[in-house]
Amino acid sequence: MDKHQQPPSGLLRRLLAWVKKTGPWLIVGLFLGGVLFWGAFNTAMEYTNREAFCIGCHEMQENVYVEYQNTVHYSNRSGVRATCPDCHVPKEWGPKMIRKLQASNEVLHKILGSIDTPEKFNAKRLELAKHEWERMKKTDSRECRNCHNFESFDYGVQGRRSANMHQTGLNEGKTCIDCHKGIAHRLPEVNQSIGEINTEGATPREFHPPVEKKDAEAVK
Amino acid sequence: MKNPSRLFSATLFAVFVASSLFVAPAIGAAESGLKSLRGAEIQAPDTESADPFKGTKDSAPIERNYLQQPPIIPHKIDGYNITIKYNKCMDCHAWSRYKESGATKVSLTHFKTRDGQELSNISPRRYFCVQCHVPQADAKPLVGNRFKAAEGLR
Numbered sequence: 239m240d241k242h243q244q245p246p247s248g249l250l251r252r253l254l255a256w257v258k259k260t261g262p263w264l265i266v267g268l269f270l271g272g273v274l275f276w277g278a279f280n281t282a283m284e285y286t287n288r289e290a291f292c293i294g295c296h297e298m299q300e301n302v303y304v305e306y307q308n309t310v311h312y313s314n315r316s317g318v319r320a321t322c323p324d325c326h327v328p329k330e331w332g333p334k335m336i337r338k339l340q341a342s343n344e345v346l347h348k349i350l351g352s353i354d355t356p357e358k359f360n361a362k363r364l365e366l367a368k369h370e371w372e373r374m375k376k377t378d379s380r381e382c383r384n385c386h387n388f389e390s391f392d393y394g395v396q397g398r399r400s401a402n403m404h405q406t407g408l409n410e411g412k413t414c415i416d417c418h419k420g421i422a423h424r425l426p427e428v429n430q431s432i433g434e435i436n437t438e439g440a441t442p443r444e445f446h447p448p449v450e451k452k453d454a455e456a457v458k
Numbered sequence: 459m460k461n462p463s464r465l466f467s468a469t470l471f472a473v474f475v476a477s478s479l480f481v482a483p484a485i486g487a488a489e490s491g492l493k494s495l496r497g498a499e500i501q502a503p504d505t506e507s508a509d510p511f512k513g514t515k516d517s518a519p520i521e522r523n524y525l526q527q528p529p530i531i532p533h534k535i536d537g538y539n540i541t542i543k544y545n546k547c548m549d550c551h552a553w554s555r556y557k558e559s560g561a562t563k564v565s566l567t568h569f570k571t572r573d574g575q576e577l578s579n580i581s582p583r584r585y586f587c588v589q590c591h592v593p594q595a596d597a598k599p600l601v602g603n604r605f606k607a608a609e610g611l612r
Contacts (some may be wrong), residue, residue: 309537398516399533402560420544427543430552433582436543442554 286338287323295345297352298322301359302423311422325381325422326370333377364426364439371415375447379414386414410449419445496600514594519562524608528590529562535593540586547587552580 257265285291293299306312311320326341328334353359353366374381388408393401407417419425427439494500516533538546550559568584569577606612 397533398518399560421537424539424541425544430545430548432545432548432580432585433577435582435585436545439543446555446558 283334283338287327289321289323292322295348296341297344297348297354297359301356305423309422320385320422324384328377328380329384333380360426363424367419367423367426368440368444371419371444374415375413382414382418412449416447416449498600514596520594521607522611523605524611531588531591531593533593535588540588545585545587548580 293303311325313319326337328337347353353362388404391404393405396404403417425440427436428445429437429439429441431437492500514534518532520530520532522529535546540546548564549555550561551564553563555561556563564580564584568580571577571581572583
């Protein structure tokens with residue numbers, strides 16, 4: 239090519255050549271097509287994020303959905319409702335896609351009827367709950383924090399107990415799910431070893447996971 | 459033709475006004491006449507009133523009024539379920555939990571069978587906490603009383 243002139247960088251040059259070859263109108267068309275495709279994809283994705291859609295394929299109508307209707311996340315003083323995806327589907331694009339793919343396993347089990355009666359569901363409740371606890375723990379309760387940002391907590395307005403526990407807990411490095419289990423659905427059996435009543439189910443270690451000391455890790 | 463029709467409509471109007479004047483208060487009187495055996499008015503409210511037991515804020519432990527009184531609950535217990543699978547109270551008040559939660563620990567008296575045999579954990583017969591321990595509401599007593607705390611506790 240021309241040696242007496244500083245050529246534009248390789249990538250830019252190739253891009254310009256490509257524009258000349260394909261013609262600007264086709265490029266505008268491609269761009270618009272991309273926008274339309276993305277819009278359609280996102281609309282479809284949001285369509286699957288509606289409560290009615292969730293109920294359609296995830297086994298929940300007779301158990302967890304009914305339980306949720308008695309909680310503060312369904313009905314409350316100011317009418318702000320958190321629906322299924324607010325807690326169970328991440329907002330960020332990448333984690334959202336991964337979660338959606340993982341959850342398609344539940345569609346398979348809907349077809350197989352693995353948990354299609356309340357009895358079958360309750361037999362599996364502990365295992366299913368543990369999955370959700372682990373997921374929340376791993377992400378530092380990301381979906382809770384989408385709405386409940388503890389940097390915005392006003393401890394003066396919180397109750398005696400919550401103000402104390404929130405401050406000590408958060409300082410220790412705890413996350414929402416460490417204490418707030420079973421807030422939107424019934425809990426599975428928890429081993430509190432009271433007489434012979436509830437001696438099975440989630441172990442104390444699972445129910446109140448020990449906090450990993452931040453300082454101790456830093457020392458290591 | 460005009461006058462009789464006018465007269466007719468005027469009478470109708472008068473009758474209507476009179477009936478509304480006399481009958482309406484009668485209905486009102488009948489409604490306000492309804493009273494409960496204790497003399498409280500019982501009329502259906504126009505709008506749904508707020509929960510009268512709402513607004514019991516968390517407080518420090520409340521003093522007992524007599525010996526052997528089950529301590530009353532000084533905090534809200536909305537949504538705290540006691541089911542056969544999980545006892546929300548014991549999540550804070552159990553001996554294994556009270557230090558972390560800062561709650562009052564369950565009394566030693568709850569670690570016995572009804573025959574007085576000591577147990578190493580809470581007796582199942584004490585499982586249903588709110589059978590004895592109750593939260594408080596700022597409710598007016600229905601009947602006046604002169605209750606005073608026991609002498610040793612005043």
